[in-house]
Amino acid sequence: MNQINDPKVLIALDYASEEDAISFVSQLSPNECRLKVGKEMFTYFGPQFVKKLIDLGFDVFLDLKFHDIPNTVAKAVVAAAQMGVWMVNVHASGGPQMMSKAKDALEQFGDKAPLLIAVTVLTSMDEQELSRLGVNKSPAEQVSYLAQLAKDSGLDGVVCSAQEAQNLKNQLGTDFKLVTPGIRPEGSDAGDQKRIMTPKEAILCGSDYLVIGRPITQSENPVETLAKINESIK
Numbered sequence: 001m002n003q004i005n006d007p008k009v010l011i012a013l014d015y016a017s018e019e020d021a022i023s024f025v026s027q028l029s030p031n032e033c034r035l036k037v038g039k040e041m042f043t044y045f046g047p048q049f050v051k052k053l054i055d056l057g058f059d060v061f062l063d064l065k066f067h068d069i070p071n072t073v074a075k076a077v078v079a080a081a082q083m084g085v086w087m088v089n090v091h092a093s094g095g096p097q098m099m100s101k102a103k104d105a106l107e108q109f110g111d112k113a114p115l116l117i118a119v120t121v122l123t124s125m126d127e128q129e130l131s132r133l134g135v136n137k138s139p140a141e142q143v144s145y146l147a148q149l150a151k152d153s154g155l156d157g158v159v160c161s162a163q164e165a166q167n168l169k170n171q172l173g174t175d176f177k178l179v180t181p182g183i184r185p186e187g188s189d190a191g192d193q194k195r196i197m198t199p200k201e202a203i204l205c206g207s208d209y210l211v212i213g214r215p216i217t218q219s220e221n222p223v224e225t226l227a228k229i230n231e232s233i234k
């Protein structure tokens, strides 16, 4: 970990231009936030971009949501660890064998291994969307089920919505990390997110890390918006 503090906000850098992303990042301090690189930026700009952010002193969450056979995912998380990322994720629905094999593959990195986190039910999904997948449970029930599987497979935490955070902390204990996207400061547009909460509520419910993209990156003054969010969760 590079940080002196333990910033709770993970900014989703979903930009199609590396220049725009770097110009935004150059206004930030690693003491105020961590950065998330997801499928869009990684597909455009690859590991070199991730390394650039790490060289600037930021902890990077590589959000590629790996979901494949155990051997492939284990090799992919090793590649992420070699890149020097702070956190990496897989889909819990890849199954317990996939998750435990990925965790085992990171053992060789000792205390330099990235946190390994499992995505449960995407925050863009509600009960109706879940049932269209053939899952006839509420999002909260399915999140609880997959989070237990992730914990039993040795993972460090899960991605879930803040709406499930309180129950998961009770179920899985305080050390199991909860990373929550679908964060919307009051008055901001939900967009494609369905299971949402404000930053303050999310922290009160037990979220360890808040993933926030558009409410910061598309605001008129992203730096001020981040400062306000940080202030609200102090």
Ligand SMILES: O=C(O)c1cc(=O)[nH]c(=O)n1[C@@H]1O[C@H](COP(=O)(O)O)[C@@H](O)[C@H]1O
Pocket (backbone or CB within 6 Å): 012, 014, 038, 063, 065, 089, 119, 121, 122, 123, 124, 159, 160, 181, 182, 183, 191, 193, 211, 212, 213, 214, 215
């Ligand atoms: O794994 C993630 O980060 C993730 C999981 C999830 O369930 N929902 C979710 O929105 N995300 C990511 O979190 C970010 C949310 O961005 P905004 O909706 O713009 O705040 C996006 O980069 C998503 O890819």
